[in-house]
Amino acid sequence: MATHHSFHMHKDILEKDIKYLAGVGPKRAELLNKELNIKTFGDMLWYFPYKHVDRTRFYRISQITGELPYIQLEGVIKRVDLAGAGRNRRLTAIISDGTGNLELVWFRGLRWIGDLVKPGKKFLVYGKPSIFNNKVNLVHPEMEDPDKQEKIINSSLQAFYNTSEKLKNSFITSRVINKIQNRLLGIVAGKIDETLPEEFIKKLNLEGINEALLNIHFPGSPEKLRKAEYRLKFEELFYLQLNILRQKTGRNQKVKGFVFTRVGDLLNNFYHKYLPFELTSAQKRVLKEIRKDTGSGKQMNRLLQGDVGSGKTLVAIMTMLIAIDNGYQACLMAPTEILAAQHFKTVTEMLDGLPVTTGLLTGSTRKKDRDVLHRQLEAGEMNILIGTHALIEESVQFSSLGLVIIDEQHRFGVAQRARMWKKTMDPPHMLVMTATPIPRTLAMTVYGDLEVSVIDELPPGRKPVVTAHYYDNQRERLCGFMRSQIGLGRQIYVVYPLIKDSEKMDYKDLEDGYESISRAFPPPAYVVAIVHGRMKQENKETGMQQFITGRAHILVATTVIEVGVDVPNASVMVIESAERFGLSQLHQLRGRVGRGADQSYCILMTSYKLSNEARQRIKTMTTTNDGFEIAEADLKLRGPGDMEGTMQSGFPFELKISHLGRDSQILEYAREKAIDILERDPLLENPANRILNRQLRKLNPQLENWSKIS
Ligand code: ADP
Ligand code: MG
Numbered sequence: 001m002a003t004h005h006s007f008h009m010h011k012d013i014l015e016k017d018i019k020y021l022a023g024v025g026p027k028r029a030e031l032l033n034k035e036l037n038i039k040t041f042g043d044m045l046w047y048f049p050y051k052h053v054d055r056t057r058f059y060r061i062s063q064i065t066g067e068l069p070y071i072q073l074e075g076v077i078k079r080v081d082l083a084g085a086g087r088n089r090r091l092t093a094i095i096s097d098g099t100g101n102l103e104l105v106w107f108r109g110l111r112w113i114g115d116l117v118k119p120g121k122k123f124l125v126y127g128k129p130s131i132f133n134n135k136v137n138l139v140h141p142e143m144e145d146p147d148k149q150e151k152i153i154n155s156s157l158q159a160f161y162n163t164s165e166k167l168k169n170s171f172i173t174s175r176v177i178n179k180i181q182n183r184l185l186g187i188v189a190g191k192i193d194e195t196l197p198e199e200f201i202k203k204l205n206l207e208g209i210n211e212a213l214l215n216i217h218f219p220g221s222p223e224k225l226r227k228a229e230y231r232l233k234f235e236e237l238f239y240l241q242l243n244i245l246r247q248k249t250g251r252n253q254k255v256k257g258f259v260f261t262r263v264g265d266l267l268n269n270f271y272h273k274y275l276p277f278e279l280t281s282a283q284k285r286v287l288k289e290i291r292k293d294t295g296s297g298k299q300m301n302r303l304l305q306g307d308v309g310s311g312k313t314l315v316a317i318m319t320m321l322i323a324i325d326n327g328y329q330a331c332l333m334a335p336t337e338i339l340a341a342q343h344f345k346t347v348t349e350m351l352d353g354l355p356v357t358t359g360l361l362t363g364s365t366r367k368k369d370r371d372v373l374h375r376q377l378e379a380g381e382m383n384i385l386i387g388t389h390a391l392i393e394e395s396v397q398f399s400s401l402g403l404v405i406i407d408e409q410h411r412f413g414v415a416q417r418a419r420m421w422k423k424t425m426d427p428p429h430m431l432v433m434t435a436t437p438i439p440r441t442l443a444m445t446v447y448g449d450l451e452v453s454v455i456d457e458l459p460p461g462r463k464p465v466v467t468a469h470y471y472d473n474q475r476e477r478l479c480g481f482m483r484s485q486i487g488l489g490r491q492i493y494v495v496y497p498l499i500k501d502s503e504k505m506d507y508k509d510l511e512d513g514y515e516s517i518s519r520a521f522p523p524p525a526y527v528v529a530i531v532h533g534r535m536k537q538e539n540k541e542t543g544m545q546q547f548i549t550g551r552a553h554i555l556v557a558t559t560v561i562e563v564g565v566d567v568p569n570a571s572v573m574v575i576e577s578a579e580r581f582g583l584s585q586l587h588q589l590r591g592r593v594g595r596g597a598d599q600s601y602c603i604l605m606t607s608y609k610l611s612n613e614a615r616q617r618i619k620t621m622t623t624t625n626d627g628f629e630i631a632e633a634d635l636k637l638r639g640p641g642d643m644e645g646t647m648q649s650g651f652p653f654e655l656k657i658s659h660l661g662r663d664s665q666i667l668e669y670a671r672e673k674a675i676d677i678l679e680r681d682p683l684l685e686n687p688a689n690r691i692l693n694r695q696l697r698k699l700n701p702q703l704e705n706w707s708k709i710s
Contacts, residue, residue: 013041013187013188013191014040014041014042014045014188014192015040015041015042016040016041017029017039017040018032018033018038018039018040018041018043018044021041021044021180021183021184021187022183023179023180023183024180027170028170028172031166031167031170031172032044032167032172034166035163035164035166035167036163036164036167041184041187041188044180044181044184045181045184045185045188045192045213045217046656047161047177047656048161048216048217048232048656048657049159049160049161049216049217050160050161050162051159051160052157052158052159052160052219052225053069053070053072053157053158053160054156054157054158055072055155055156055157055158056156057072058072058073058074059071059072059073060073060097060099060100061073061075061095061096061097061099061100061101061102062099062100063099064102064129064136065129065136066129066130066131066136067129068128068129069128070126070127070128070160071126071127071128071129072124072125072126072158073095073097073102073124073125074097074122074123074124074125074146075095075096075097075102075122075123075125076095076096076097076120076121076122076123077093077094077095077117077118077119077120077121077122077123078093078094078095078096078101078119079093079094079119080092080093080114080117080118080119081093082110082114089107089110090105090106090107090110091105091106091110091113091114091117092104092105092106093117095123095125102136102137102138103135103136103137103138104117104125104127104137104138104141105132105137105138105139105140106139106140107139107140108140108169109169109171112171113143116143117143121145122145122146122147123143123144123145123146124143124144124145124146125138125141125142125143125144126141126142126144126175127139127140127141127142140168142173142174142175144175155218155219155220156219156220156221157218157219157221157222157225158178159174159178159181159216159217159218159219160174160178161174161177161178162174163177178217181217181218182217182218185213185214185217185218189210189213189214190210191210192209192210192213193209194208194209194691195209195235195691195695196209196235196238196691196695197688197689197691197692199688200673204234204673206230206231206234207227207228207230207231209231211227211228212227212228212231212232213228213232214228215227215228216228216229216232216657229657230666232657233657233658233663233666234666234669234670236655236656236657236658237658237663237666237667237670237671238670238673238674239695239696240445240655240670241444241445241667241670241671241674242674242677242678242692242696243696244445245671245674245675245678246678246684246696248301249678249682255298255299255426255427256297256298256299256426257294257296257297257298257299257300257426257427257429258294258299258326258328258402258426258428258429259294259295259296259297259326260291260294260295260322260323260325260326260328260402260429261295261326262325262326263291263322263325264321264322264324264325264326265325266321266324266325266354266355266356267318267321267322267325269354270317270318270321270350270351270354271318274350274351274353274354277459279311279314280310280311280455280457280458280459280460281457282306282310282454282455282456282457283311283314283315283455283457285453286304286315286453286454286455287315287318287319289302289451289453290302290315290319290322290431290453291322293429293451294319294322294323294403294429299426299427299428299429299430300429300430300431300451301429301430301450301451302430302431302432302450302451302452302453303432303433303434303443303450303451303452303453304431304432304433304434304453304454304455305433305434305435305437305438305443305452305453305454305455306433306435306454306455306456307435307437307455307456307458307591307626307627307628308435308587308588308590308591308592308627309458309459309462309591309594309595310435310455310456310457310458310459311455311458311459312407312433312435312455313343313346313407314350315433315455316332316405316407316431316433317346317347317350317351319403319405319431320332320347320383320384320403320405321351321356322403323402323403323429324356324383324384326402327400327402328400328401328402328403328428329377329380329382329383329384329385329398329399329400329401329402329403330383330384330385330401330402330403330404330405331384331385331386331387331391331398331401331403331404331405332347332384332385332386332387332405332407333386333387333388333389333391333392333404333405333406333407334386334387334388334407334408335388335407335408336388337362337363337364337388337537338540338541338544339407339408340360340362340386340387340388341360341362342566343386343407344358344360344386346566347384347386356383356384357376357381357382357383357384358382358383358384358385358386359373359376359377359382359384359385359386360385360386360387361373361385361386361387361388361390361391361396362387362388362390363388363389363390364537365387365390373385374395374396374397377396377397377398377399378397378398378399379399380399380400385398401428402428402429403428403429403430403431404428404429404430404431405430405431405432405433406430406431406432406433407433408433408434408435432450435588435591435627437584437587437627437628437630437631438631439628439631439632439635439660439664441635441660441663441664441667441668442631442635442660444667444668444671445660445667456628461597462594462595463594463597463598463599463600464594464625465573465590465593465594465600465601465602465625466599466600466601466602467590467601467602467603467604467621467622467625468601468602468603468604468622469578469603469604469606469618469621469622470603470604470605470606471605471606471607471608472605472606472607472608478574478603478605479520481572481601481603482521482554482572482574483521485571485572485601486521486526486553486554488598489569490569490570490571490572490598491547491550491552491553491554491555491567491569491570491571491572492553492554492555492570492571492572492573492574493554493555493557493570493572493573493574493589493592493593494513494517494554494555494556494557494574494576495557495558495559495573495574495575495576495589496509496510496513496556496557496558496576496577497509497558497559497576497577497580497581498510498532498533498558498559499580506558507532507534509576509577510530510532510556510558513556513576514528514530514556517554517556521553521554526553526554527546527551527552527553527554528552528553528554528555528556529543529544529546529547529552529554529555529556530543530555530556530557531543531544531547531555531556531557531558532557532558533558543555547567547570548567550569555570559585559589566595567592567595568595568596569596569598570592570593570595570600571593571594571596571598571599571600571601572593572600572601572602572603573589573590573592573593573600573601573602573603574602574603574605575589575590575602575603575604575605576605577605577606577607578604578605578606578618578621579606579607579610579611579614579617579618581617582617582634583617583620583621583630583631583633583634583637584630584631584634586604586617586621587621587627587630589602590602590621590625591627602621604618604621604622606618613637616633616637617637620633635660636662677689677692684696
């Protein structure tokens with residue numbers, strides 16, 4: 001977040017080109033700009049370290065082991081050797097401190113290092129120990145002449161900065177950035193304009209911006225570091241929330257929503273006469289929240305989160321009935337044709353007997369039928385339209401669209417959401433449903449402009465899916481298990497990964513897999529169906545139908561079946577090469593089973609070779625069924641930028657210091673404060689809040705645009 005430019009008196013200082021800083025110069029400045037996007041003094045100050053190491057601790061060589069993190073030591077060079085040729089050419093030096101000898105190794109910049117490191121010279125050495133040939137060494141350590149040390153701001157904790165290969169090759173190491181910060185702070189310390197209101201700083205007991213910047217780069221103590229981090233994280237998350245919430249406030253003031261006042265016959269009839277089961281209390285609560293929104297006179301913008309199988313579709317149906325009861329049309333948009341068709345089937349079956357007309361519109365709807373649909377919609381004869389992206393086409397016009405429901409949000413971009421608005425003069429109420437549980441902190445940020453409802457309860461009688469991890473060589477056992485399940489009358493999914501970069505190989509794996517399954521489960525006793533993206537639509541549908549109707553015992557598929565498909569009789573999900581799937585995808589796939597009353601199973605097949613992260617993912621899957629717990633684990637493991645679904649829905653900013661997974665408390669607090677302020681001063685006109693407006697204007701312009709379209 002670019003909250004760092006101060007335009008008051010010292011504008012010239014923070015805005016100054018980094019090349020003018022002593023020791024940087026044009027060449028290094030260009031590299032810093034290219035590699036780290038650092039252009040100005042301000043950019044550099046807001047380039048935060050990723051960790052700090054206790055500088056007061058010096059290691060003796062005799063104490064050093066290969067497991068230690070970054071260490072520092074002091075010693076004298078004994079010997080220097082140049083060895084190897086070509087790519088193996090390397091420079092080694094032996095350093096001694098009286099307690100032992102340690103080898104230092106360089107593979108690049110040999111001439112420069114050779115000039116610097118000479119026998120008899122004393123050095124401060126910084127590096128991460130590693131083990132080679134059973135011996136501890138330091139590869140590419142940083143060397144410093146203890147007598148020529150620059151006077152560093154008094155600090156017991158050494159900051160470490162991320163650099164790139166290119167920067168390191170040009171000797172812009174973490175240490176060098178540290179020295180640059182040292183010089184920079186020497187010039188600007190104490191002169192930086194405050195970036196939060198004074199009153200705020202006092203009330204929330206925050207550190208001033210000058211102390212915070214000094215202490216983040218050169219902490220006087222762990223306590224001071226903690227305070228600096230807190231202040232900077234708070235500020236970053238606060239402005240993020242203030243920005244998102246301000247967009248929402250603005251929208252609520254500008255936009256009027258349709259008012260659904262009536263609880264009409266349709267909803268009453270459905271609830272009392274048609275509903276085949278009791279609503280869960282979570283479903284009831286969410287419906288109440290929706291009724292409150294749609295009756296408020298404001299436009300509803302609500303995100304409905306619920307684990308797979310939690311009964312979101314039912315909530316969607318009842319919300320649509322409320323709209324129709326109040327004289328409006330509703331539409332339900334799904335990400336794939338299969339899903340749209342399935343929704344259409346569910347909705348027409350559930351509403352069978354009620355005076356509601358429902359249509360299905362997808363890319364493969366025939367022109368003739370399409371024309372009829374268009375006419376019915378415009379004449380107001382069609383109450384519910386279900387479909388895919390085809391719904392957003394210009395030619396689709398409603399007579400009185402009052403509600404739009406989007407299923408499985410992560411497949412739709414924010415921009416598509418916005419397009420649904422333009423269909424009517426006044427924007428319809430929006431309900432976005434997602435089965436990809438999003439940690440609260442991420443939801444508050446990515447969907448910060450939406451209200452959030454959660455169905456955190458599964459319909460009664462569901463048994464949690466039992467998840468097991470098998471290695472490839474346990475296939476015999478797997479087949480035996482599959483046979484016994486089919487013997488019990490159950491059906492089985494076998495899913496293969498399909499990833500763009502390895503598509504060819506993946507299809508080969510899928511086809512090989514299909515062949516060997518067909519051999520292990522031969523006709524006529526067994527029917528094996530296959531569905532994947534390269535098949536013709538009609539063949540896809542046939543395969544799917546075979547499985548849905550129960551004719552096929554096994555469905556071999558790619559992830560097309562990932563979302564929404566509902567076959568309650570399927571009780572086993574086999575995921576091939578499970579190590580190649582992300583956590584949320586694995587969870588989605590597992591959600592395809594466990595929908596009926598039978599005990600269900602998810603089998604994760606992997607090879608023996610697993611990365612640490614993959615092992616962690618598999619372990620998470622075998623230990624929990626809770627989608628939110630899994631999403632939190634994913635967020636902690638990888639950070640928001642990598643979360644599945646996040647990129648598609650647009651995570652447009654880079655956080656410089658906060659981590660949505662780890663700083664959730666600060667985020668909640670910052671959001672609370674932002675809400676407080678906007679409640680009292682929605683347009684930030686109060687003189688005391690002028691500084692907020694100024695800082696917001698300086699936010700990444702990308703961020704501004706992004707929130708406008710949502
Ligand atoms: P989601 O869309 O959240 O994945 P669905 O709406 O498809 O879940 O519901 C999954 C299954 O549970 C469906 O077969 C549905 O009929 C059933 N179901 C939904 N709500 C209830 C309930 N309150 N009690 C029993 N079964 C329910
Ligand atoms: Mg669903």
